[in-house]
Each structure stands twice: as C-alpha cells, then as structure tokens.
C-alpha cells in the first residue's frame with residue numbers, strides 16, 4: 001500500500017504540476033520563466049542551492065500538487081505519501097545534476113527510458129529549449145503538455161507588443 005501511495009503521489013503530483021502550473025506559467029506568466037529559465041545562472045544553482053524568494057516561490061507553487069496528492073493519500077498510507085514527497089524532492093535534485101556533468105549509465109538510461117522516467121539528460125533539454133521536455137518526473141506528460149501549449153498558444157501572453165501596437 002505504501003508503494004502504491006508513493007507512486008500515486010508522484011503520478012498525480014506531476015500531472016497537476018505539469019498541467020495546472022508548468023504549462024500555464026509557460027503560456028501566461030513570468031515567474032517560472034524568470035526563475036527556472038534564467039539563463040544567466042546555472043540551473044543547478046536556481047533549482048537546488050539558491051534561497052532567492054522568487055525562485056523558492058516558483059518551487060513551492062510547482063510542489064503544491066504533490067503536497068495536495070500526499071494530503072489526499074495520507075489516510076491510505078502516510079509513510080507512502082511521505083516517501084512519494086521525498087522521492088519527488090530527490091528527483092528535483094537529481095534531474096538538475098546534468099548541470100554538474102551527470103551522465104546516466106546506459107543500463108539506467110535503458111530502464112528509465114522504458115519506464116518513462118525523466119533523466120537529467122531529458123530535463124536538460126527543457127532548460128536548453130523550454131518548449132520541449134515537459135513532465136517533471138514522467139516523460140509521458142510531455143506530448144500532451146506540448147499539445148495543450150500548442151492549442152492554447154493563441155492566448156499566450158505577448159512578451160513584447162507587436163509593431164505599431166501600443167499597450
């Protein structure tokens with residue numbers, strides 16, 4: 001039961017975080033783009049080390065769906081819910097370790113590739129090109145997330161006004 005609860009925290013948390021936080025941030029807001037995609041500093045630094053309040057707020061908002069899933073599963077198995085949160089946090093650190101030079105061994109790459117789990121090399125793709133590699137932990141959220149982004153892109157917040165338009 002604990003194993004199942006931990007798994008559901010990760011699957012449901014990543015679903016909520018991807019579709020209700022990450023994709024909307026990429027479409028309509030600036031917080032995540034200013035912090036998580038700030039190319040002036042290393043992403044290991046802004047994902048793991050920094051205590052900058054804006055960065056922490058982005059992390060907290062992205063973590064809320066995981067916390068909600070853990071609260072929901074608490075009565076099923078609180079140890080599993082906590083284990084899910086702990087694994088999620090470990091995965092945050094690990095998926096940003098590409099910045100430190102992490103290279104996944106081939107066996108791990110093959111296993112996680114089959115299971116659809118995001119490797120540091122995959123998440124590095126999201127930092128290189130923020131229009132790709134959605135899904136914090138599971139890669140199967142990438143395709144629907146990009147489809148949603150494409151469908152909603154006419155509503156995207158404009159970064160700069162088009163020529164001749166006053167805002």
Ligand SMILES: [Zn+2]
Nearest residue numbers: 036043047123
């Ligand atoms: Zn990242």
Ligand SMILES: [Zn+2]
Nearest residue numbers: 022032036130
């Ligand atoms: Zn992003």
